Amino acid sequence: MGARVPKGRFARGARVGGLVAGQVTRGMATKLSVLGRTEEVRRRLTERSTMVAAQQLVTVLGEMKGAAMKLGQMLSAVDLDLVPEAHRDLFRGKLVELCDRAPTVAFAQMRTVIETDLGPMARVFAEFDETPIAAASIGQVYRARLHDGRRVAVKVKYPGVDEAVAADMRNLMFFSRFLKNVLPSAADQSVIGEIVENLGRELDYEREAATQHRVSSRFRGHPFIIVPGIVAEFCGRHVLVTELFDGEQFDRMRELPGADRDRIGELIYRFYISALFADNEYCGDPHRGNILLGRDGTLGFVDFGLFNRIDPVDVELERSVIRAAGEGRAQDIFDMWVRRGIVDPDAGVSPSDCMDYVLAVEGWHLVDEPMTITTEMSTSALFLAVDPRMAQHQEMRHQLLPPEHVFSRRTVLFTLGVLGQLEATANWHTLASEWLYHEPPATEMGREIERWKNSQIC
Numbered sequence: 505m506g507a508r509v510p511k512g513r514f515a516r517g518a519r520v521g522g523l524v525a526g527q528v529t530r531g532m533a534t535k536l537s538v539l540g541r542t543e544e545v546r547r548r549l550t551e552r553s554t555m556v557a558a559q560q561l562v563t564v565l566g567e568m569k570g571a572a573m574k575l576g577q578m579l580s581a582v583d584l585d586l587v588p589e590a591h592r593d594l595f596r597g598k599l600v601e602l603c604d605r606a607p608t609v610a611f612a613q614m615r616t617v618i619e620t621d622l623g624p625m626a627r628v629f630a631e632f633d634e635t636p637i638a639a640a641s642i643g644q645v646y647r648a649r650l651h652d653g654r655r656v657a658v659k660v661k662y663p664g665v666d667e668a669v670a671a672d673m674r675n676l677m678f679f680s681r682f683l684k685n686v687l688p689s690a691a692d693q694s695v696i697g698e699i700v701e702n703l704g705r706e707l708d709y710e711r712e713a714a715t716q717h718r719v720s721s722r723f724r725g726h727p728f729i730i731v732p733g734i735v736a737e738f739c740g741r742h743v744l745v746t747e748l749f750d751g752e753q754f755d756r757m758r759e760l761p762g763a764d765r766d767r768i769g770e771l772i773y774r775f776y777i778s779a780l781f782a783d784n785e786y787c788g789d790p791h792r793g794n795i796l797l798g799r800d801g802t803l804g805f806v807d808f809g810l811f812n813r814i815d816p817v818d819v820e821l822e823r824s825v826i827r828a829a830g831e832g833r834a835q836d837i838f839d840m841w842v843r844r845g846i847v848d849p850d851a852g853v854s855p856s857d858c859m860d861y862v863l864a865v866e867g868w869h870l871v872d873e874p875m876t877i878t879t880e881m882s883t884s885a886l887f888l889a890v891d892p893r894m895a896q897h898q899e900m901r902h903q904l905l906p907p908e909h910v911f912s913r914r915t916v917l918f919t920l921g922v923l924g925q926l927e928a929t930a931n932w933h934t935l936a937s938e939w940l941y942h943e944p945p946a947t948e949m950g951r952e953i954e955r956w957k958n959s960q961i962c
Contacts, residue, residue: 621740706809749804751796769928781939882924
């Protein structure tokens with residue numbers, strides 16, 4: 505392995521691959537500004553086979569209940585401006601159709617679910633607003649007040665959703681044949697099994713309650729981030745009761761001045777990306793609906809159905825690969841991926857192919873200058889990650905992504921998507937250096953968080 509970049513700063517007074525640092529930085533910035541070569545993405549999407557595949561994707565998953573709304577949330581990170589204008593209305597219409605597939609269930613039926621788990625509602629709640637405040641992919645969320653005065657959020661599964669989603673997951677095995685055409689790296693049965701397992705976990709409210717309790721305890725007293733606590737005595741198989749975080753929705757955040765959006769962007773990055781490398785846990789479902797802005801400027805994060813642990817060995821592999829990309833060590837990336845079984849050394853994949861792919865997905869962490877994330881940038885990265893045929897080096901379609909990396913990579917890409925919708929600006933490399941090279945925080949927010957962490961240890 506080559507020597508690390510001095511002070512952990514990519515292109516800060518260092519030579520990378522024999523090139524002057526400034527040239528590398530400018531080259532990387534240019535690469536990221538046209539990430540995925542937007543015109544190439546448009547060209548690929550214009551091809552009839554690609555649009556047919558996209559329509560088939562929506563049609564197949566559109567038959568699914570909980571999974572359909574989940575797809576809508578995933579596709580909400582896609583910049584529709586990249587879809588050719590002639591197809592845009594069709595694509596948008598299908599996306600809206602998916603997002604609107606949340607069942608219309610009379611409250612009388614939802615009440616039955618609540619009382620099956622908790623007993624008579626009047627015994628548990630002093631007040632209960634029967635109008636849902638949010639619709640999740642497998643249930644709805646209501647506002648209520650307990651008899652002790654605590655205001656709570658009550659997440660309730662749709663009646664019969666367990667059976668419906670179980671059937672959907674069985675359909676994914678059929679869907680894997682379609683994936684071989686549009687997403688070769690995810691067509692492996694072990695990867696499909698990982699997707700099925702993770703989506704199945706969303707049905708397990710008891711597991712989610714335990715996860716949210718753990719994460720909430722970790723962030724208790726945090727100066728900027730709030731994870732609502734669990735009201736354990738009122739959680740069951742089909743009902744999840746948490747403290748209520750009453751905040752503004754994401755659309756309101758997008759209307760704020762740039763400095764406020766940048767501050768929110770740093771918090772989103774720290775919660776979803778930095779925590780992955782610091783705590784060996786990650787949220788597989790970062791999207792705008794799970795982020796709320798409090799009146800005091802705190803940011804609340806909700807929904808922990810896809811919050812998973814990851815082996816520290818796998819986390820270290822991710823860290824090592826990104827370091828190698830930042831330091832220009834393409835051969836090291838290739839060697840690490842061969843040892844891990846991600847690429848076949850006989851498949852024609854070169855070290856340069858590996859380097860280009862990592863830069864497409866992770867390169868935004870490596871430019872040592874302020875950068876505004878746009879939806880065009882995040883969408884191009886997403887297309888390159890899921891369909892390497894769009895890349896210049898098409899051999900990367902032979903990569904075999906380990907199952908445990910599917911949702912962690914999704915975390916990175918969909919966090920990038922959220923930041924793009926926010927149009928947040930930061931020196932993302934400065935933030936990344938905290939988990940890439942264990943450097944002290946360089947932002948005031950980071951320093952205050954560090955002081956808080958140290959106070960927790962004392």
